[in-house]
Amino acid sequence: MSDDLTALTIKDASRLLRLGTISAADLVAAHVERIERVDPHVKAYLRFTPELWEKQADEADRKIRQGDAPPLAGIPLAVKDVLCVRGVETTAGSQILKGFRPPYTGTAVGRLFEAGAVMLGVTNCDEFAMGSSTENSGYFPTRNPWDLERVPGGSSGGSAAAVAAGEAMIALGTDTGGSIRQPAALCGVVGMKPTYGRVSRYGLIAFASSLDQVGPFARSVDDAAITLALMSGYDPLDATSSDRPGMEVLNNSEGGVRGMRLGVPREYYDVKGIEPGVKAAIDAALFILRREGAEIVDISLPHTDYGLAAYYIIAPAECSSNLARFDGVRYGLSEVDAPNITDEYLQTRRKGFGTEVRRRVMLGTYALSSGYYDAYYLKAQKVRTLIKRDFDDAFKKCDAIVSATSPTVAFPIGAKTQDPLSMYLCDVLTLGGNLAGLPGISVPCGTSEGLPVGLQVLGPQWGESVVLRVARAYEAASEMRAEVAAVV
């Protein structure tokens, strides 16, 4: 019984809740039981929030009984450790924020709370969302629920693993270069990054402010869509949030792909290092989409080869600026008894930041430093313009772009930790979407070597409904479902 409840989608759970067959408290209890059984192996969560789940499940049950249940009433939610929740320890996966309890709740999380979601806990991630495997967490690595010796992807690896292992029905992540889509692919779940500006970043601990977006993980396209719609829309507390109505992401998303043109960028199709099994799964997906009436179009994104280089200037530059706030004065770790303020900064940041964060802060500081700004930062911003134009041109020839999400399936823990560039290449198919501000989704599209493969769909800016339409049509026609991994 309890395992059944942890494999439900929002639609099915909501029906059972409204019929009175189950209560929100039952749903929470089933998930807690499941977490107790599998999380010691998966290690998706950093910490749990029993005070919240009790209060929120009670309230959901009360509203359901009164007949005015909000759309996510009773739905178990996990939240990545970069999104502030009032009073709940939030650390961005870093030792430097150990013990930090935000005095406010971020907008995206707050809107899901208003919609009735029940928060189970805080999920693990790479420190400050920098990484593609969750091995850079300042606490411990998370394991892939399909193979515990492999990584779940990252940086939102805890959220992806929690949904894949039946430890949450939906989860929130953030995507700066692929940090929702890549772990979704590696864990065999649905993960969506919205258009830059669709979801408020208020209450998100910033990594790279011109690239960061908050988005959902779920086990169906429908669940991801409704979760995204409910947290989207203008927020006076984020000046870069759009005033487009959040619900527009659901428009016409059930029309199927007949007559649609789907572009396959040749630079993505034959990207260096793509595994044969991944390519075969994508070929099979393209066959299904064509069978459903889509026209598959050969397109080119000529500056693809420069995307990683541009990204690894822009993202570290922005991070070096954003992370300057961790000074040991207002919150977090502090060597406040150092002999002078400079030593206090040096020692606090030496102790608090892990290797990857230090690497990126130094890289960004270098790129912004006197004498190098034009050669690196300005140059990267100009190449960003060219990458954006590549996508603009592509969307004149097609309605959406399809490719693999990740060139590889989940890799063994430790396989890429010694060579940062090899880790960065995990995001080679996803980071273009961030540089161009596009919405993108990863949906399960079969397996290679027994491990999940993800199909990525990218749309033009504000084209979430197009992306969701393709993803939903593929999900329905392929009968590929995000399944719950047995784990033990």
Added chain:
Amino acid sequence: MPLSKDEVRHVAMLARLGLEPGDEDFYADQLSGILEHIDRLQQVDTDDIPPTAQVVEIASRLRDDEPRPSLTQEEALANAPASVDGFFRVPAIQEET
């Protein structure tokens, strides 16, 4: 362009990152490898190409400048590693004369 140990020391100081023995060699080596990849940007002709800082065309909307509730002093100091008399405490910035 490889990064020297001196440059690593300089950048670490700019970023106020303390280094430990061995860090200079480690980061000089790793950052040089990454910069070698990044140097391919120089192959791209970007004459007459404007830089992109904000990728979505949204006019930044500022909210009205009206007083609204904010954190109390107690809340603002709740996460402070050290505070005294309602202030954040930091090591001395100026020496006594």
